[in-house]
Amino acid sequence: MTDLRRRGGGGDTDNSDNISDKEADGEDRLGRPEEAESKAETPDVPPPSENTPHCLNKALEGLPPRWKNYWIRGVLSLAMISGFFLIIYLGPITLILVVMTVQIKCFQEIITIGYRVYHSYELPWFRTLSWYFLVCVNYFFYGETLADYFGALVQREEPLQFLARYHRFISFALYLAGFCMFVLSLVKKHYRLQFYMFAWTHVTLLIVVTQSHLVIQNLFEGMIWFIVPISIVICNDIMAYLFGFFFGRTPLIKLSPKKTWEGFIGGFFSTVVFGFLLAYLLAQFQYFVCPVGYNSETYRFTVECEPSDLFILQEYRLPAVVQNTLGKETVQLYPFQIHSICLSSFGSLIGPFGGFFASGFKRAFKIKDFADTIPGHGGIMDRFDCQYLMATFTHVYIGSFIRGPNPSKVLQQLLGLQPAQQLSIFNTLSSHLRERGMLPPVGL
């Protein structure tokens, strides 16, 4: 950061190209108009090898730098995947905490980039305000989730009941306080900068926070809805890279010159197969398949239930073509495996667009990586850029094709209505159930 502030007097090497980009924010620096954007960014991103832990450095001393880079990336990949297994083993609470930590780190990385681009570290209040908005939006979302899933606990404790009842109003009041602080903090010379940072913060919140809450809601449906999509995206990344490395020839998109069509297609097929197999493996365990419930008596999360139809083996007739090749007529599959094919297809075909978006973003702001948190890989955001679209898709998919609304939530709403409305709903429901034969007909 000190580097940045001192470089102010540097020359202008980037004048010749990207004039239209430079137009865009030439004025938006605090009193140093002659600086070039590219110079401003590079000091913060050291080459990956300098950031590796000392022990790794020692172990890999003998190798040439290119291989050293591969080894570091490889070791860190394995470390991250092991970390993933560990937190799955530790259970839902740990997963929620990890999701929250990742969200905060991603938010911090993107906001830091915004500060660098606009040199707005010296803006009054703004760092405080960005974090305050993050806290507000998280409070709103976590409050809604808690009220939904921990209904019984909330009803028991008096302060929690009060908070739950007026939750939206309290969240809105907190947000408004931040909004008013922003308006009061507007300083004459820095209006435009401040509005840019305000918008930057809000778009970041929109992307990072809302989607991390969708991830948590997927998690509550059953850990399999959390593990399978994330694994699919990771697998697609790795497989596309490997296919591209060995067979890559035709470039895919100008935005990311390293991606190839061979990698894309190879990654697609291998991810579909991987998803299929992983779904088969995980669907057998109640630990993964059951919705995460909260047991009010023991104050702990439970994952125990009767597995739904999705996770019970069923017979499927093979189409004639496949019958001849395999020699079998029917095959036993979990219906979830069919859904996993959809998830894998999305992860392989559309997921990369999230990566292209992040690449375009990095090129636009002339940065190499979002941050350098993970040696060899870049920042947290670099690893998670494809995951966000996937999380939203999984959530929408579940909402549209798998489950209906949450029964306890519906009951809660019912009990909140006026008695006359409850009575009318009662009558509608009883006639509906009687039609379906769930209730014995009333002989009057």
Place this chain on the structure above:
Amino acid sequence: MTELRHRGATDADLPSDDKGPEGELKDGASDSDSKVDSGGPEVPVPSDDTPEVLNKALSGLSSRWKNWWVRGILTMAMISFFFFIIYMGPIVLMMIVLCVQIKCFQEIIHIGYSVYHSYHLPWFRSLSWYFLLCVNYFFYGETVTDYFFSLVQREEPLRILSKYHRFISFALYLTGFCMFVLSLVKKHYRLQFYMFGWTHVTLLIVVTQSHLIIHNLFEGMIWFIVPISCVICNDIMAYMFGFFFGRTPLIKLSPKKTWEGFIGGFFATVVFGILLSYVMAGYRYFVCPVEFNNDTNRFQVDCEPSDLFQLQDYVLPAVLESFTGWTTVRLYPFQIHSIALSAFASIMGPFGGFFASGFKRAFKIKDFANTIPGHGGIMDRFDCQYLMATFVNVYIASFIRGPNPSKVIQQLLALRLDQQLYIFNSLKTHLTERGLLPALEQAAA
């Protein structure tokens, strides 16, 4: 528009002085001129924009008074129009809200284009409108599914659209997202990302809050009329108080606002809100939730007014008793709520105005556009309304009503049968405890 494009092309070729967008417009002149120049081509002096008939009628007056008259006449015209559309009913109101939303969106996006000279960006205009369409489709779909549940269940195509609504909306949005990624052009990456961010923030502000307005409308037209009127009244009253008594400046951002105007506007708006609610709460047309009648296929506003809109006796506190000589007073409970609404409009509403003023100063424009002669753009008139609409929606949800019954039925019928049975039994127990179901209990047994 053509002017902008030509200016854009010329300015890009000039040697870059790194002064930013407004610098480009000036061909190297200093910053102090930029306010007039960048705002200049789009914002003619108000009198140039008035209709010919007004110009003729006011040709005799000096230019300052002419400005006052133009503003005054347009204010009366807007208020009359407001009354007219209230008379026309809920459907017209919804259409007007939609039009206002589209016009506000267009104004803000237009400002973005002129700030970034991005008129010649490939695809971007189409993409911005496409995103507007997607988000509106999503919100209108949710509203239609909630309020027109029976109609939707009857028509087969509507039923499918409503069942997979979120998926369809998401797919439409994703298409736009992919188009954006594919449209990224090497030299314009940053510009394109800025316009993407600009579009999304605008959508967040304009579209979500216009849908909150429509939700308020469906609760009862009074929840639409009273907040809007409070904001308008506060604007006018603060202006009058400031004009006659204004002395102490309120905030550096808007030098014309004064503390006298602020406080005078507060009290005047509270009184106005109480009186207006008293007048409106007597009519079913304003007080009843807007419902869709399946048989007649029309909107109707007919119901038994809720407790909020029934006169009740309130005991006055001792202070007021001695002052007015009454022991009790008959009020609608809604009038108490209107005090809260007016207080919010007077205290927080202006922050929305300051935000818009800051925005205009940041981008060195005088008005958002010049749609309304003497007043500026639609956004200039509606900047305080947005915070108010969100507040009213949150207020209703927290203090007035519970969940929407038809939405609850909808969710109920979407559950599995065993879950429905479970809920049925729980509800039955609950209602029996409250003593609402004695007869049925005996019949079922």
